[in-house]
Amino acid sequence: MxxxxxxxxxxxxxxxxxxxxxxxxxxxxxxxxxxxxxxxxxxxxxxxxxxxxxxxxxxxxxxxxxxxxxxxxxxxxxxxxxxxxxxxxxxxxxxxxxxxxxxxxxxxxxLEFFEDEDAPDPFAAQKEDALRHALQSMVSPVDHAKDGTGFRELVLGSLWGNQVDLSFSSGKMTDADAEDREVVVDDIAACWTTIFEPLISDASVEPRIIIILDNCGAELVNDLILVDFLLCLMPGLSVTLHAKAHPVFVSDATIPDVETHIRRMAENEKLEAVGKRLQEAEAGGRVQTFAHDFYTSPLPFWQVPAGLQSMYGDAILTITKGDANYRRLIGDRFWPSSLPFTNFMQYWGPGSLLTVRTCKSPAIIGVSPERLAHGFSSSDWTCNGKNGVVSFRRGDNVLVEGTSAM
The missing domain is CATH 1.20.930.60 (Transcription Elongation Factor S-II; Chain A)
Structure with missing residues (x-):
């Protein structure tokens, strides 16, 4: 930062x-x-x-x-x-x-979790329920258009997958609620045209994207489908998935959870092709997993350790998933809801940032005054899990014509 x-x-x-x-x-x-x-x-x-x-x-x-x-x-x-x-x-x-x-x-x-390297994840049963439910309810992936339309569909899948959050539902498995959903901040198109259109037009570049993960189950499955889409779209792209260093918030993904999801997707009839491509990408180094204690700390992102700061700066784009990562971005404080996201995120550094969050807590920024003036159907609109934000901040290292990606 x-x-x-x-x-x-x-x-x-x-x-x-x-x-x-x-x-x-x-x-x-x-x-x-x-x-x-x-x-x-x-x-x-x-x-x-x-x-x-x-x-x-x-x-x-x-x-x-x-x-x-x-x-x-x-x-x-x-x-x-x-x-x-x-x-x-x-x-x-x-x-x-x-x-x-x-x-x-x-x-x-x-629970002496840290004293025994073989200690079981105390939330393994809940995570298994979430993954099994996601695989059972998942429809076969459609052949998404290799353009901004396909990207939008998959980002929205990743966004609403975040509705199924076991810490939000007190550890109990629930279905995502599609009724009255709204994306109150929608920068998906801006991210596509700024980051991905230039990359697609230049096959010689080898950029890296970071995705800071959130929940297991439907959200992580949708995140991995998005990763597969981007890898197929850009042969030079690599993706690093940042996971939690230890269990937290019930269903948050650790590195073993990521590996389990990819393996189970490869074994699933509907998602077999996606899962096997992800396994091949892992074997070839195009998909990597990484964990850091910062993601289970109480610190805001502007106090990130230097090593992580360098990673974000080297990536062409960092995507943060979910409510807890969003709260970490803004320090979980009562900022004005209309505070422009791009202005606030000046501290982020040279890399671009996309945050994908279903609103399940009070703090929020980046909502236009016009949207706020229109009002919401519920007074708890920032907390009920029915509203989403996809906010984008353009970094200094984006690819433009005549340059190369980092």
């Missing part, structure tokens, strides 16, 4: 106690439900961690949990830097984004 100096003065963050009913319900109802579901699904959980998880659920529900210090002594990420003055604070008074990531980090520590 260029520097935090490029970020506007920070407004208040979302916290549990005071500034939004949805956030308060998330802390006192949704998180406890996720924790209790985890214990109920895993009879093998030892009594000591089981008691701690059940106590944590009750404390969150009753608004009396106080933040416990976390370091790296359990083999997991060292959270001492993130704690700052938060240790000992009531969970209702810390930033919501901090709290959610903290809860998953704390529970994994109690």
């Amino acid at each position: 260029r520097s935090q100096a490029h970020v506007p003065p920070l407004p208040v963050p979302l916290v549990g106690r005071t500034n939004h009913d949805f956030v308060q319900k998330s802390v006192t109802s949704r998180l406890p439900s996720i924790l209790r579901d985890l214990v109920a699904r895993h009879e093998s959980v030892k009594e000591a961690p089981k008691a701690k998880i059940e106590a944590l659920a009750l404390e969150l529900e009753q608004q009396r949990h106080h933040i416990v210090p976390l370091d790296g002594s359990d083999g997991g990420p060292d959270w001492r830097f993130y704690m700052e003055n938060r240790a000992g604070m009531n969970a209702m008074d810390v930033e919501w984004f901090f709290l959610e990531n903290y809860v998953y980090r704390l529970v994994l520590s109690w």
